[in-house]
Amino acid sequence: MATLRKINERHQITIPPSILRDAGLPSAGLYSIEAKEGKIILEPQEIKGKDLEEEDWKALEAFIRKQVDSGEWTQYPNPQAAKSHFKRLRK
Secondary structure, eight states, rough: OOOOOOTTTTSSOOHHHHHHHHTTOOOOSSEEEETTTTHHHHHHHOOOOOOSSSHHHHHHHHHHHHHHTOOOOOOOSHHHHHHHHHHHHHH
16 A cells, blocks of 8 residues: 655655565665666665674764765765775775
């Protein structure tokens, strides 16, 4: 069943847990998002391998939170590009 949701001024939308459950998607995690044929497609993603240490993951999380809170962020074509960019920033 379709659910009506408002996209707020920061371009955010809340996806009801029931929709995620019905689609078989995890309720939290990393998703790729794209527009295709007039629809928005979400796909769960997993960063494979442990190229980053625990400290780096925490710093990455803080970096992302800062971008989200400021309303400004960098768009990456895939998780690997984001990871590579973050590694360059950490040097």
